Amino acid sequence: METVSDLNKPGHWPMLLMTALVLVTWIAIGFDYYDRNYSGPWTDPDKLERIPSRIFKNETVVLDGKFFLQPTFDHVTFIYNGTAPFAFDNAHFMKPPDGEVAFNIVSQNKIAREIIKLENAVFNSVGCRGWTEVRRSEDVQGIVPTK
Secondary structure, three states, X not given: OOOHHHHHOOOOHHHXXXXXHHHHHHHHHHHHHHHHHOOOOOOOHHHOEEEOXXXXXXXXXXXXXXXXXXXXXXXXXXXXXXXXXXXXXXXXXXXXXXOOOOEEEEOOOHHHHHHHHHHHHHHHHOOOOOOOOOOOHHHHHOOOOOO
16 A cells, blocks of 8 residues: 555656657757758769760750750750759850740749749849740649650
8 A cells, every 4th residue: 555655756757758858859969960961962063963965956854963064955945843953064055046045944843933933033124035934833744854
């Protein structure tokens, strides 16, 4: 039978609670360490897929995670979804005889689409024709990248 003095003694629950809190603290430290030291594609350009020199004509070109080496682009549609950076080395963009730039940029990423809209607004405000086209994600899903 328990006495009044037995009820005032702490049981095992404080020790279990402290153990659980220490465990949660160490898990949080582990996640923090991983997050600070993760070198994903945004911080390491060497992880980009290298695309050798070639001419892209009347094609759909996905930019995410690619490093284009001396490419030539002629009447292309770029898809950029913001999943990884991209880079160009000495890129050439063909201009048709009428002088209009002949490519579009589309994205399924809402943030990337807003940047495209901002870019168009800036071009239009300084008297240039916006050279990109903004499409909804439903429209972009039907575009098939060419290999």
